[in-house]
Amino acid sequence: MPAKENSGTGTLAKQDAHAPETIATLEGQPLGPNRGMPLNLDWVRAVRVNTSAVERRAQTLITRRTVKKDWQAAWLLRAISCMDLTTLSGDDTEERVRRLCAKARRPLRQDLVERLGIAEMNLTVAAVCVYHTFVETAVRALEGSGIHVAAVSAGFPAGLSPLAERVAEIRRSVEAGAHEIDIVITRAHVFNGNWQALYDEIAAFKQACGVAHMKAILGTGDLLTLRNVGRASVVAMMAGADFIKTSTGKEPTNATLPVGLVMTRAIRHYAQETGMAVGFKPAGGIRTAKQSLDWLALIKEELGPSWLRAEMFRFGASGMLGDIERQLEHHATGRYSADFRHPLA
């Protein structure tokens, strides 16, 4: 379930004399929020990723795990609770955003909620993700729901506007009430192996975020090699990202399981080395209920059940909810459903 108030995450600003709060556990070890660390280039350069082996693991992982019946329904509900319901189109309007927010509050038809016996859960999605322009609209529309508003920022999706403007954009979104900021990195820094510049940029964004939660979008479809993905993940975490996120949804390929595997393994390694937990958000290209189950299984296998919460894991998706609704109706009624039977987002 999403956090009901905007205070459940650690930030640089929150560091104080108290023992760090535990936000996740890995193999029995408690983990605190990510406070970042100095750039460690040895670590970055030591990242090894064997593409064929990673692809093989990704292929077989989803054939090794499956959930059926009530368990499947529960997992699909979990997917909804971890969803950043997203609209990032040139034709977005305030009304379109309000409609999305309404769906975020009530992602499932009430009769399905009752049939599934989950009324007590007050199921909502985790966040609504919009451009800066619509942050205030969304904040108003979601008031009292506990649903976060996430803004894409920092020159989304290309990340190529001047740094000062990107930082200012983040500040503006936070001031407008965004709880979460999805920033994009300068992919060129990765191609050039300019890890210091990448680190500095992300650290600057993180500072600008203040108390808001920062998700660092790596643009994995642009980075192309899995080794680049692995290295960029490490740098983003060192620079203080609360989440690392695969894609903008605008690259030629978006979230793939091999990319997810590389990023989750990087998160695991970082947690083991530093005792700090970083969240993960695959985004783009995730459209079906089956895919959501595959991703949840990947997270459970690679990071453990502690990451299967909105605090640590998000789906960036717009179309996936519709398919999950159909599957849940099938689960509840035994009959296959149709998309027009479910209210539009």
Add this chain to the structure above:
Amino acid sequence: MSIVEKFASMDYGPAPEDSKDARAWLDQHGRRFGHFIAGKQHKPAAEEYFDTNDPATGEKLASVAQGSPVDVHAAVNAAGAALPKWQKLGPHARARYLYALARLVQKHARRLAVLETLDNGKPIRESRDIDIPLVARHFYHHAGWAQLLEQEFPGFAPCGVVGQIIPWNFPLLMLAWKIAPALAAGNTVVLKPAEFTPLTALAFAELCSEAGLPAGVVNIVTGDGSTGEALVKHPGVHKIAFTGSTEVGRAIRKATAESRKKLSLELGGKSPFIVFEDADLDSAVEGLVDGIWLNQGQVCCAGSRLLMQESIAEPLLAKLRARMATLRIGSPLDKAVDIGAIVAPVQLDRIQRLVAQGVAEGAACWQPPTPLPAKGLFYPPTLLTGVHPTSIVAQQEIFGPVLAAMTFRTPAEAVELANNSVYGLAASVWSESVNVALHVAAQLKAGVVWVNSTNLFDAACGFGGYRESGYGREGGREGMLEYLEPVWFQKAPARPKAKLPKAAASGIEKTGAPAIDRTVKLYIGGKQARPDSGYSMEVRDARGIRLGEAPLGNRKDIRNAVEAARKAGSWGKATAHNRAQVLYYIAENFSARAAEIAARLAAITGKKQAEAEVRLGIERIFSYAAWADKFDGAVHNPPFRNISIAMNEPIGTVGIVCPAEAPLLGFLSLVMPAIACGNTVVAVPSEAYPLIAGDLYQVFDTSDFPGGVVNIVIGHAGELIKTLAEHADVDALWCFGDDALCATAKSLSASNLKQVFTNQGRAIDLFHVEQGEGRWYLQHATQVKNIWVPYGE
């Protein structure tokens, strides 16, 4: 538990595969099966049956016929009767049948997978996603070989009736590996499935009927080891193909020694899994999951010896332990289970005993806290650290989910540790450096090397071992050759008994001063050597007149020669061009002395044969000089993004007992292909005229020939062959002689399961190019190593 609670727990929950259809199939048969002989269910003659059980539950699945020698006889007769018609059908018709079998396997894929899991205990994911798809793939691929047989294997004929014995770890897959190439080559088959897992073979028999396969082409006889023994010994069987334990492989080698049965063995392993410090460690851990925890580790090529570079040992082990804790153990029919049941109580006992012994010898045992199912035969994934090469768990095949971990410091030490085994089936090498990976892969004594991957199989790639992991390959072109023989070889008559000339009165004419005494010696390590015994043997010409003495070599001379040959191993690493140069130079120097060598040889063979031997001998050396850099391997095409290189590697040290009848040409026809391919040789020259050695080594000595590549020990073939056959450091034994000599070679070779190449007691016309030289010899002089190199960035 409500959905809300499940939402909170995020457990997987049960995901059982429905076994209804498979059970209905068992019920249809009244849960009782006879053999499948001549296309029909066949009641066992002795009316004896045994039970086959589900190892996960102990439930009896069915009664299966216990095959007696009478049943085996009926099956072999049926296969023999079906043979002429099956061969007459021709390649295309046979291809159609194999294609139909591939299709039928796919059509019944799920029932076969469930049946396999019920009978064997392996997780349904594996039978569904690995075993059965590979079965279909094998029949597809071999439908292709059936179609192309005449174009691709001209001059070859099928062996005839093939007896096949398969293990319980991949029951239907091993059946496919055996039956598909056998049928594609035009053989008929009697197959005995493993006692623990006969059901899918019986289901396959029905598919044969459904495909309309002519009666008798495939026969299935179920039973225990005694049934297999009856099949091995049956005189109507022309070839035996066996997959199973090294001990049984040894017994089969001995049991078939006196016959002319062709033999291929795929035996045990203790395969190394080598992780270098620059490897992707997370991926290497997943490789281990696929390597040692596939099928509960009951895999002959399981990566059971983990060799870690010291610098990454601790982080790797930490990652490994964490991963082991997420392995799910439980009902094999559950679709989300990683580790199923051990096949039988006897196997579970063996695993427990070996692990206990390993711990007693100082290994630390770690198992994840995952609970095991309350009933059924289960064993947890197990990591043994602190293992040393001396430990039993580092040497013996455990055949269970048990990984023995050791460390190494350098690539050279990794290779040394990896090769420190009597086995040589497979190996896995993990490094992000293509230089390291391929450098190590080339040095490993293993028939299959997987780079940054493990347990990949495909019908297009040969699978099989070095050393005591057996010989012969399954899959690919190299696998097809196991089921074929040269037509001329099949037609060759029995070899006439060799006669040594009887002593006659000396006829040496004395004219003036006597000729200077000529002393021929042994030739060991590039030097002439007196025999250890201090004795000589008389050599007589064709008329029985004494020509002189030859040294009488004994077992110690063989020992010395093998040591010298082993030391000359760098010959195999020399470039093929370099070897060719040396061979050409031998021909050149030989040619310079052709007349005198022919003159001496004429005393034994007559002038005509002597001249022919010298002339063809020089040609033969030229042929193998030519071949040296042309008998190259292949790049296979498995359905993966990778390069699969099939390399023809030298076998190592080859003992060669030369035929008596053509002293010079016989020696050159066998020794030259062996050394052209990079082997080193211990040769026993013709007993009739061993003095030829004196001429040969003088030529070698003048030809830049490294010492020890060819060693010559003169003596009685019947004696020396025993020492060669039993010598553990001789990797292959070639013997061209009579039936008795061949039988001795085969029988005694079982001690280290060296590869044996004989004339099967047949008369081979070495003066005929088709019979005397070429690929057939080169194939015996090499073993194929398949190196899988996945790529992608």
